[in-house]
Amino acid sequence: MLLASGQADALSGCLISVDDDLAEMVQRAKEIQQDELHTLRLRT
């Protein structure tokens, strides 16, 4: 519902789990996007 409402738009492109704290994730959205957290990435 939060995803549908637009309140989590800053997290576009992310994989979000039912147990995630979305409000906390939105507050950290810049870091999450910049560091490519919640995405599929190759770690080396």
Next chain:
Amino acid sequence: MNSDETRQEIDLGGQVAIVTGGGRGIGQAMAQELASAGAAVAALARSEDQLAKTVALIEGEGGRAMALPADVTDQHVVERAVAETERQLGPVDLLVNNAGVGGQVGPLWEVEPDEWWRCVEVNLRGSFLCARAVVPGMIARQHGRVIISSSLAGTAPWPYMSAYAIGKAAVTRLAENLAAETRAQGICVFALNPGSVRTAMWESLFLSDEAAEYLPDLYNYVSQGGSGVPPERAAEP
């Protein structure tokens, strides 16, 4: 934020949503949640009987809904379903790509190739075709959201469920790609892991003889009544 608080605060009045796999389980719960927040909902699935139940549940609560009997892997059927939604309800603001299947449990070299591919096809091609049909209208309006049901199975190997894991990894990347391609057009795309929800699909997967052999922990959990995440909880994000 709990579910009740979310419902009170979120107003989707005037919005139109399509929910694939909306005839039962998580999709049905999502359709009901969206309708309860005021969205007009088009529920898409293969089973007309199941869709009728979803529509009845929503209308029984005073919401607005329509049934879209369709197979998400059929391009022309999907395109017609989206056109019919827009004709009856209006431009689509939200697409929830929830339709999916679990595939056959077993070693990759022993599962039936057609069944393996069908699992990937429903999960990936279905999400791709629905997004492909809806996104051009969203781009024209510079507004829209797409939610694609994924899974933790898409983030790491899931032995003996290779088709499901590969399909979910692919749709997670699909969400990332679509988000990057449409960010400048005001569209937001999310991959959503709803958790382990005890649905009919879940039971058919994990109560099988193959699950008993290859996934004994899951088989025992489900056969002993493990409930997983309630569908309505899975619909909350």
